[in-house]
Amino acid sequence: MAANPVPSSERRLWTFHGGIHIADEKALSNASEIAVAPVPKQLVIPLQQHIGASARVLVAVGDRVLKGQCIAAADGYVSAPVHASSSGTVIAIEERPVPHPSGLSALCAVIETDGEDAWAELPEPMTHYAQLDPAEVRERIRWAGVVGMGGASFPTGVKLNPGPDRRIDTLVINGAECEPYITCDDRLMRERASRILEGVRIMRHLLGGPEVLIGIEDNKPEAIAAMRFALGESDLRASAEVVAIPTLYPSGGEKQLIRILTGKEVPSHGIPAQIGIVCQNVGTAHAVAEAVLDGRPLISRVVTVTGRAITAPRNLEARIGTPATDLIACCDGYREQPRKLVCGGPMMGFELGEQGVPVTKPVNCLLALTAAEAPDPGPALACIRCGRCADACPANLLPQQLYWFARAKDFDHAQDYNLFDCIECGCCAQVCPSHIPLVQYYRYAKTEVWAREQEKRKAEEARQRHEAKQARLERQERERQARMRQKKEALAAKAKAESGTSSEAKQAAIAAARARAAAKQQGASEPTDGA
Amino acid sequence: MTSTLISSPHVPRVNRVDRVMLQVLLALVPGVLAMTWFFGWGVLVNVTLAVGFAVIAEALVLLLRRRPVLPALGDLSAVVTAVLFAISVPPTLPWWMTLLGMLFAIVLVKQLYGGLGYNPFNPAMAAYVFLLVSYPVAMTSWLAPELLSGIDLSFGDSLAMILHQVLPAGVDWDAVTAATPLDEMRTQLDEQLTIAEIRDQSALWGVFGGRGWEWVNAAFLLGGAYLLWRRTITWHIPVSMLAGLLSLATLFWLIDPQTHPFPAFHLFSGAAILGAFFIATDPVTATTTRRGQLIYGACIGATVFVIRTWGGYPDAVAFAVLLMNIAAPTIDYYTQPRVFGHGRERAR
Numbered sequence: 001m002a003a004n005p006v007p008s009s010e011r012r013l014w015t016f017h018g019g020i021h022i023a024d025e026k027a028l029s030n031a032s033e034i035a036v037a038p039v040p041k042q043l044v045i046p047l048q049q050h051i052g053a054s055a056r057v058l059v060a061v062g063d064r065v066l067k068g069q070c071i072a073a074a075d076g077y078v079s080a081p082v083h084a085s086s087s088g089t090v091i092a093i094e095e096r097p098v099p100h101p102s103g104l105s106a107l108c109a110v111i112e113t114d115g116e117d118a119w120a121e122l123p124e125p126m127t128h129y130a131q132l133d134p135a136e137v138r139e140r141i142r143w144a145g146v147v148g149m150g151g152a153s154f155p156t157g158v159k160l161n162p163g164p165d166r167r168i169d170t171l172v173i174n175g176a177e178c179e180p181y182i183t184c185d186d187r188l189m190r191e192r193a194s195r196i197l198e199g200v201r202i203m204r205h206l207l208g209g210p211e212v213l214i215g216i217e218d219n220k221p222e223a224i225a226a227m228r229f230a231l232g233e234s235d236l237r238a239s240a241e242v243v244a245i246p247t248l249y250p251s252g253g254e255k256q257l258i259r260i261l262t263g264k265e266v267p268s269h270g271i272p273a274q275i276g277i278v279c280q281n282v283g284t285a286h287a288v289a290e291a292v293l294d295g296r297p298l299i300s301r302v303v304t305v306t307g308r309a310i311t312a313p314r315n316l317e318a319r320i321g322t323p324a325t326d327l328i329a330c331c332d333g334y335r336e337q338p339r340k341l342v343c344g345g346p347m348m349g350f351e352l353g354e355q356g357v358p359v360t361k362p363v364n365c366l367l368a369l370t371a372a373e374a375p376d377p378g379p380a381l382a383c384i385r386c387g388r389c390a391d392a393c394p395a396n397l398l399p400q401q402l403y404w405f406a407r408a409k410d411f412d413h414a415q416d417y418n419l420f421d422c423i424e425c426g427c428c429a430q431v432c433p434s435h436i437p438l439v440q441y442y443r444y445a446k447t448e449v450w451a452r453e454q455e456k457r458k459a460e461e462a463r464q465r466h467e468a469k470q471a472r473l474e475r476q477e478r479e480r481q482a483r484m485r486q487k488k489e490a491l492a493a494k495a496k497a498e499s500g501t502s503s504e505a506k507q508a509a510i511a512a513a514r515a516r517a518a519a520k521q522q523g524a525s526e527p528t529d530g531a
Numbered sequence: 532m533t534s535t536l537i538s539s540p541h542v543p544r545v546n547r548v549d550r551v552m553l554q555v556l557l558a559l560v561p562g563v564l565a566m567t568w569f570f571g572w573g574v575l576v577n578v579t580l581a582v583g584f585a586v587i588a589e590a591l592v593l594l595l596r597r598r599p600v601l602p603a604l605g606d607l608s609a610v611v612t613a614v615l616f617a618i619s620v621p622p623t624l625p626w627w628m629t630l631l632g633m634l635f636a637i638v639l640v641k642q643l644y645g646g647l648g649y650n651p652f653n654p655a656m657a658a659y660v661f662l663l664v665s666y667p668v669a670m671t672s673w674l675a676p677e678l679l680s681g682i683d684l685s686f687g688d689s690l691a692m693i694l695h696q697v698l699p700a701g702v703d704w705d706a707v708t709a710a711t712p713l714d715e716m717r718t719q720l721d722e723q724l725t726i727a728e729i730r731d732q733s734a735l736w737g738v739f740g741g742r743g744w745e746w747v748n749a750a751f752l753l754g755g756a757y758l759l760w761r762r763t764i765t766w767h768i769p770v771s772m773l774a775g776l777l778s779l780a781t782l783f784w785l786i787d788p789q790t791h792p793f794p795a796f797h798l799f800s801g802a803a804i805l806g807a808f809f810i811a812t813d814p815v816t817a818t819t820t821r822r823g824q825l826i827y828g829a830c831i832g833a834t835v836f837v838i839r840t841w842g843g844y845p846d847a848v849a850f851a852v853l854l855m856n857i858a859a860p861t862i863d864y865y866t867q868p869r870v871f872g873h874g875r876e877r878a879r
Contacts, residue, residue, distance in 0.1 A: 016871065022542065180542070255871065259871075265871060266872055267873075268870065268872035268873050340537070340541060344539075346540055346541045347539060348540070349539055350539060351541070367541075369541055374541040375543055379602065381548050381602065381606060381647075383648045384548060384647060384648050384814050384815050385648065385817075385819050386551065386814040387765075387814065387821075390819065390821075394871065395870060396868045396871050398820065398863075398867060398868070401819075417867070418870045418873070421870050421873075426542075429540055430544060430545060431544075433546035433550070433551050435547070437537070437538050439539055440537075443538065
């Protein structure tokens with residue numbers, strides 16, 4: 001909980017429904033400065049670390065790559081390139097376990113590092129970005145592979161391009177960091193506040209100069225102070241404000257933070273740009289500054305390695321692709337055997353089945369929880385409809401109704417009760433007295449609905465293909481018949497024409513024959529020569 | 532590391548069903564003690580018998596249904612049902628009626644619908660109504676508070692009355708029983724007496740309700756306040772139910788104070804307080820949306836007043852609760868909250 005009182009700002013704040021107060025556990029890891037993790041022996045760099053199309057690999061096994069060299073290019077508009085995070089040799093391009101809730105593997109470039117950490121040639125810094133065409137600056141951000149660092153990993157260049165017909169009034173910078181345990185944004189704000197603000201300045205420029213609101217939960221007084229101090233030094237101070245918001249999970253959810261700071265609600269199934277708002281994480285702002293001002297691609301990020309099973313919890317600046325085991329070793333390893341290793345925070349993170357998975361761009365935390373921290377909730381009991389879940393739900397849903405529908409596989413009703421407005425924050429499951437894994441039910445229901453929609457789409461496509469084929473066959477048949485008919489008619493016409501000429505010839509022949517016969521008769525009646 | 536990956540959240544859960552039920556049981560203690568003080572040992576004997584019958588019945592059905600027995604018994608919901616039933620029935624009810632009631636509540640009303648969480652009706656109230664309809668005399672033969680009858684029934688006397696329906700020597704039924712305040716009020720009003728006349732002719736009346744009864748209700752109110760303080764229940768149902776009852780009672784009392792008792796009488800004479808904090812708040816059978824709970828509670832309160840005033844029974848909490856149990860899903864459907872990011876209109 002917040003130790004020092006935070007000077008409250010004058011700004012009016014709004015609230016959202018529900019939310020929970022939960023031990024923040026930040027003190028475990030927020031005391032020491034961000035340390036740079038050493039270059040690991042091997043880097044495992046997944047080609048898909050973002051929402052959108054997987055990047056297209058540009059290197060081959062055996063190639064030597066340099067730090068910052070692009071090893072996979074963006075494939076399509078909503079995509080992001082991937083860069084080598086240290087120098088070395090590509091020893092494999094193969095499926096490896098990656099940090100993903102499914103626990104499945106994905107295509108990765110495996111680099112054996114050479115320890116030289118030699119940089120590739122980088123593009124010129126764009127310190128004069130304000131004079132450049134925004135498209136050029138966006139292209140740089142895109143080149144650098146910057147994606148949302150708060151967890152969603154949506155390509156930042158795309159998000160900073162809301163289109164000419166959308167006016168952006170407010171740029172919300174998310175420094176709330178509402179998940180317990182995680183402190184990477186906290187440390188980043190304390191230590192690199194001015195860099196973050198430079199990134200904010202660039203993003204503000206690209207969005208046409210909106211008002212900037214930087215939201216930070218009031219359990220991070222040092223970060224608030226550091227950001228306010230840096231803002232006071234910056235020319236942004238006239239257009240930006242650091243706003244301390246009450247600590248309440250999940251205030252750091254994009255929709256929740258926007259609501260708190262502006263009172264506006266992002267429409268269901270919509271995006272913030274529809275209401276004139278763009279929301280970016282502080283880590284993303286930092287990465288944008290690095291890309292534009294230094295020409296540095298996104299090859300490292302701050303990761304909180306924490307949990308009571310870790311000997312020395314702290315924040316590490318880790319190269320993308322560093323295996324989790326290396327980072328845990330960097331924190332003096334385990335103090336006790338963890339009950340589970342979670343990627344992300346305890347409320348929304350997912351358990352890692354494999355400890356060797358690499359850090360990717362959206363991984364903000366590796367959380368090794370002891371049995372005491374994450375006890376087995378035991379078998380789920382019956383829902384008693386107490387409604388605590390509905391009280392806690394920040395989307396104002398009726399979680400227990402969704403649960404009944406998901407359980408009964410009644411997905412139509414689940415959608416009627418707005419299943420897809422669920423942000424999977426876990427508040428409902430945390431307060432459920434029956435210990436029902438509610439979020440798991442919602443994920444299951446969503447997946448089923450997606451699968452069905454895909455199936456429907458496939459069926460629809462198959463139907464269209466079938467109909468097209470039918471139509472084609474019918475057309476061909478018609479054409480064939482038409483051709484046949486034409487041919488027949490032609491033949492008939494020809495035959496007619498031929499038969500016409502033959503009868504004329506016959507008659508002519510007959511006439512000729514008659515003429516000859518007549519001539520003969522005449523000849524016979526006339527005297528002939530001596531015979 | 533666990534072999535199967537568990538979905539988030541990965542934090543200790545803060546609530547437990549058995550703790551919720553335990554809070555309810557704790558909150559019932561003052562009321563049960565007050566009842567024991569005024570109505571004798573029979574209250575505790577009934578509570579014990581009912582709990583025993585309920586637990587055995589639940590265990591047997593769970594065995595028949597091939598469901599794990601201990602987790603279901605451990606949630607204490609059967610115990611809560613038993614206690615609520617036991618304090619709703621007369622303290623000298625024959626033991627086999629308690630047995631019948633508990634079989635009805637646990638086997639028919641609860642387990643045959645699928646057990647805790649699936650029952651549409653409040654089991655304790657359904658059992659109460661079942662017995663009231665089947666054995667109206669036994670179910671309305673309330674003991675007079677001991678301070679009125681002056682007869683101090685020992686533990687053995689109470690046990691004998693419950694087990695064998697024998698009274699102690701030299702005591703007859705009329706001496707120990709008395710109409711409940713609600714019953715008395717109703718009977719006398721039917722005799723065309725005015726409230727003032729009714730209150731003058733009997734020692735039954737206390738300041739608000741019946742003597743003794745008002746203290747029992749005060750004790751239940753204390754328990755209800757405890758539940759609110761511990762956030763085991765929210766204010767919506769109790770407040771709206773009492774408001775529904777009080778507003779109608781006040782309206783009619785203002786219109787004609789000689790044929791309608793003082794509004795506080797309605798609160799402190801029957802099962803209104805117990806019903807508002809402990810019975811209508813049963814989460815399984817109540818509405819779940821907050822707006823729905825206001826409607827649900829208000830309708831129960833209003834129904835209680837209507838049945839008490841014009842219906843065929845002196846008290847009506849059980850009937851009112853069961854009636855509104857039927858309406859709960861519909862109320863829930865029409866009172867869905869506005870989901871984040873949706874317009875002002877109802878969710879669908």
